[in-house]
Amino acid sequence: MSARILDGKSVANAVLEEIGDEVTAAAAARPPSLAAVLVGDDPASRVYVRNKMKACDRCGIGSRLEQLPASASDAQVAEVLQRLNADDEVDGILLQLPLPAGIDSDALLRLLDPTKDVDGLHPVNLGKLVADDSSGFVPCTPAGIVELLRRYEIDLAGRRAVILGRSNLVGKPLALLLLRRAAVGNATVTVLHTRSRDIPERIREAEVVVAAAGSARFVQGAWLQPGATVIDVGIHRLPGGESGRARLVGDVDFAQAVEVAGAITPVPGGVGPMTVAMLMRNTALAWRRKRLA
Amino acid sequence: MSARILDGKSVANAVLEEIGDEVTAAAAARPPSLAAVLVGDDPASRVYVRNKMKACDRCGIGSRLEQLPASASDAQVAEVLQRLNADDEVDGILLQLPLPAGIDSDALLRLLDPTKDVDGLHPVNLGKLVADDSSGFVPCTPAGIVELLRRYEIDLAGRRAVILGRSNLVGKPLALLLLRRAAVGNATVTVLHTRSRDIPERIREAEVVVAAAGSARFVQGAWLQPGATVIDVGIHRLPGGESGRARLVGDVDFAQAVEVAGAITPVPGGVGPMTVAMLMRNTALAWRRKRLA
Numbered sequence: 001m002s003a004r005i006l007d008g009k010s011v012a013n014a015v016l017e018e019i020g021d022e023v024t025a026a027a028a029a030r031p032p033s034l035a036a037v038l039v040g041d042d043p044a045s046r047v048y049v050r051n052k053m054k055a056c057d058r059c060g061i062g063s064r065l066e067q068l069p070a071s072a073s074d075a076q077v078a079e080v081l082q083r084l085n086a087d088d089e090v091d092g093i094l095l096q097l098p099l100p101a102g103i104d105s106d107a108l109l110r111l112l113d114p115t116k117d118v119d120g121l122h123p124v125n126l127g128k129l130v131a132d133d134s135s136g137f138v139p140c141t142p143a144g145i146v147e148l149l150r151r152y153e154i155d156l157a158g159r160r161a162v163i164l165g166r167s168n169l170v171g172k173p174l175a176l177l178l179l180r181r182a183a184v185g186n187a188t189v190t191v192l193h194t195r196s197r198d199i200p201e202r203i204r205e206a207e208v209v210v211a212a213a214g215s216a217r218f219v220q221g222a223w224l225q226p227g228a229t230v231i232d233v234g235i236h237r238l239p240g241g242e243s244g245r246a247r248l249v250g251d252v253d254f255a256q257a258v259e260v261a262g263a264i265t266p267v268p269g270g271v272g273p274m275t276v277a278m279l280m281r282n283t284a285l286a287w288r289r290k291r292l293a
Numbered sequence: 294m295s296a297r298i299l300d301g302k303s304v305a306n307a308v309l310e311e312i313g314d315e316v317t318a319a320a321a322a323r324p325p326s327l328a329a330v331l332v333g334d335d336p337a338s339r340v341y342v343r344n345k346m347k348a349c350d351r352c353g354i355g356s357r358l359e360q361l362p363a364s365a366s367d368a369q370v371a372e373v374l375q376r377l378n379a380d381d382e383v384d385g386i387l388l389q390l391p392l393p394a395g396i397d398s399d400a401l402l403r404l405l406d407p408t409k410d411v412d413g414l415h416p417v418n419l420g421k422l423v424a425d426d427s428s429g430f431v432p433c434t435p436a437g438i439v440e441l442l443r444r445y446e447i448d449l450a451g452r453r454a455v456i457l458g459r460s461n462l463v464g465k466p467l468a469l470l471l472l473r474r475a476a477v478g479n480a481t482v483t484v485l486h487t488r489s490r491d492i493p494e495r496i497r498e499a500e501v502v503v504a505a506a507g508s509a510r511f512v513q514g515a516w517l518q519p520g521a522t523v524i525d526v527g528i529h530r531l532p533g534g535e536s537g538r539a540r541l542v543g544d545v546d547f548a549q550a551v552e553v554a555g556a557i558t559p560v561p562g563g564v565g566p567m568t569v570a571m572l573m574r575n576t577a578l579a580w581r582r583k584r585l586a
Contacts, residue, residue: 106424106426121424122420123416123417123418123420123421123423123424123426123429124416124417124420125416125420126419126420126421126423126424127415127416127417127418127419127420127421127422127423128416128419128420129420129423130416130419130420130422130423130461130465130466130469131399131414131416131419131461132461133399133416136416157488158488158489158490159490166472168423168424168425172423172469172472173423175468175484176423176465179459179465179484179486181488186486186488188483188484188485188486188488188489188490188495189483189484190481190482190483190484191468191472191481191482191483192481193472193479193481195450195451195474195479195481196451196481197451197452197481202481
């Protein structure tokens, strides 16, 4: 038996279409706009930013790119962010992470206008997640996972969800989301990390497993409970085999897991496109809030 | 065998003494000061505020009480908070919760100057907890639990901690704290709540149990793993027996649990005094930060 594939790519496309429809319907108004800030020339970051700008195009969101050299100072990045904060034509600001070594990302994130922080990483927005206050923005990867579970009608209430990874970007905010009294929520949530003991046994206890370990093909098929839902947040580039082409894999050994799980996200085409779609949704939300304010 | 008693009262006293020493040593400077805002006449809230002001006296922190009638409007409470925000002689502001029905606590908490929010409930401070940014304030009850575990040298690294309760004040912030890469941290953390299944079995898996269920004597001794550390956050007033005096009990059946656990907090005299001590520590921290700024 093979698991149902949770097709993040097609769900993401549906989300982009819905946003496109809303933007078209509000034709009289200025369309939403996103400003992406890219510092340095990390090739992966360039690809991510380009994908996000393509998604903007696809749903009628205007976008602009602010590029700074890897040698930029904290003050220079801060100046760009403050200019974008002050610009009424900019609804959302995306500071692409990671920033070059030596730049204080946390201090820069705190400079963002929280009402334009469409990545949901300003402390005010993370705090609203703890306080169950829906006036903020939810970080895009955790929001994308919740949206994927929602569209596939995977019920979490009372079920055991295990999150592997305690990062600020994924593990911790996702734990808060899955605990909420909400349609996709009410789970019994456990967070595992590098210091956790007996990780295979803990994963086997879970009806929903979210792998955000940052380690290629870490989660083995034999660790899974038969029928579990498996969400793979990882993305790793492995050197090519005979064909010579690089291969993308996740934090889960997909070939093994697909035989045991009840449902699983592929890599690529699972969580990745959902993350981008949620950035679009947050940008549209920022734009809508500004119009209604 | 009977569990070791984690004596919150005497640890809290030690914390207050340390604060008192620091305040005395800084004799030249204005001592720290806390402003408590009490709206309405809930008897429990009056007792809590009085206890907090007594603790201020004991460690040399100045305190003042701002009282408003139960009929006060949101705007009237807001005005008091904004006056205290602007007052340079006030280091910490405590808005005693719960507020009377109809008042929007969340909106009022958001008005607090985050640098004076010594209860740690402003979204910025909750968000700093998610982001592992130590420049904020940690909510007092979770901070008190961590401090108690620290002083009793109870190691959590790699151990399973189960938190019963997902409140914004205790369960969620405590989960974030116990996950941190910190001396009292690195635990495998599970959060249970009213929608969780098989609560007794889940509690039995834990080496550390934190009961913040809001239900008197909910946790039974038979649910515990022998040797577990049990932290009881609850406080409930039961009608008196033959003696006629009311009795305080926690969320744990203490008489049963003390025979199974390795260590346990009593009620009263466990988490309660630690919560007050952490409010003092946060107030002293706000004062110190202002002097160093």
